[in-house]
Amino acid sequence: MxxxxxxxxxxxxxxxxxxxxxxxxxxxxxxxxxxxxxxxxxxxxxxxxxxxxxxxxxxxxxxxxxxxxxxxxxxxxxxxxxxxxxxxxxxxxxxxxxxxxxxxxxxxxxxxxxxxxxxxxxxxxxxxxxxxxxxxxxxxxxxxxxxxxERLPAGRAATVPPPPPWLVGRFAGLDLSAVPDELWLAVRQYLTRMHQLDAEVGRTMAGRLAGELAGWTGVPAPVGVPAAAYLAAVVNERQARDAHRMFAASVSEQMWGSEAAPAVPGAPAAHPVPVAPATPGALGAPVRPAGPGDAAAPGADRARPPATGFAPPA
Structure with missing residues (x-):
């Protein structure tokens, strides 16, 4: 640090x-x-x-x-x-x-x-x-x-404590996209070391961080919820969203290859996915891969991978 x-x-x-x-x-x-x-x-x-x-x-x-x-x-x-x-x-x-x-x-x-x-x-x-x-x-x-x-010995990296069970999922509809990374870092370090702080200093710091976080999200902190519990619940919600996003991207890449990944400006071009040889269709006619001159099927750009039946961790 x-x-x-x-x-x-x-x-x-x-x-x-x-x-x-x-x-x-x-x-x-x-x-x-x-x-x-x-x-x-x-x-x-x-x-x-x-x-x-x-x-x-x-x-x-x-x-x-x-x-x-x-x-x-x-x-x-x-x-x-x-x-x-x-x-x-x-x-x-x-x-x-x-x-x-x-x-x-x-x-x-x-x-x-x-x-x-x-x-x-x-x-x-x-x-x-x-x-x-x-x-x-x-x-x-x-x-x-x-x-x-200022410096802690290596191997003592503390984890963020979980929020109270009655707050888990309560902030699922909160918009967290505008919160800066510096504030997330401040909240995370406070939560990992709040038990080492003086009680009065900890309450003051939690209230200030909760006020800043509510200002960036546009939604005030719930009345009656302690500031430290509110911070832990919001951080837990962000971690859940990050885990869900990473899981979905991993499953999509494994099932559909690089063609399923969304195009990112400036990213290197994806390698073409190998196409299996043509096999007879349901009516006996061979099915060939679509060529460059073929018209795209209606709604092809809106196609989505079929549901796998496995729910990622929330």
Missing amino acids: SELVTGDAVVLGLRPAKLPSRALALAIDLVVVGTAFVLVSVGLAVATASLDGAASAAVSVATFLLVLVGAPIAVETLSHGRSLGKLACGLRVVRDDGGPIRFRHALVRGAMGVVEILMTLGVVASIASLVSARGRRLGDVFAGTLVVR
Whole structure:
């Protein structure tokens, strides 16, 4: 998962990051920032060797604030919550409601990080993360943010949960052709991870997605139906239609060959279907294949394959 599929373009599944992954990301960030701080400090020390003690102290304080505090704040603001360490570990900082962080969130996190990370060597941040149910440190609590996982291990692809039985088939007449793929992706990812979301955040997100889906279909969501159940039922209806369409196309191709497939603009020409030799007809006259000059039989273009008696899965 790379970008978020909600209206704010951030990660949808709010899967809180654990302390080990956050500690590894923080260690990478500290190594990078510490290296930059040492290099800048050495360069400024050489450049300001002729200054007095007060000026050198002012330069040192300014370097500390700009490199160790200002640089992480700028990186998190410009990258919407992804520092180098978080990028390497597949983490991101988001707001409590799932939206992207802004400068004020990064500023509060950076200011609190000076106290709970730099001055206490990360002890306060570790204790706060262990106590918090969602692994938040003090900077996250005051800023209203959360560190979440963007990448999931391979093999953990979740499936969309089925809708309640009393909603199956209820939206069979709904026009889903205008719904964009981005919205389908957002709905699918919400349904696969809704049990990992905070209850209030999940309800808000489900209501917003249901409103967008109803706007594209032109039919409002039924009154009294929970938003999550409505989304699951509509996604189930779309999957059923896709399965029915694929099944019908497969059966048609097996029975009638490529001549039964509809012409698609720009598609390569279909290979001719081999025609069996002429065999005697019902009245003893040989039946030959129709030639190029023969007139088409009336209604031939409207012919349909006979019913097989097998109903595809709905």
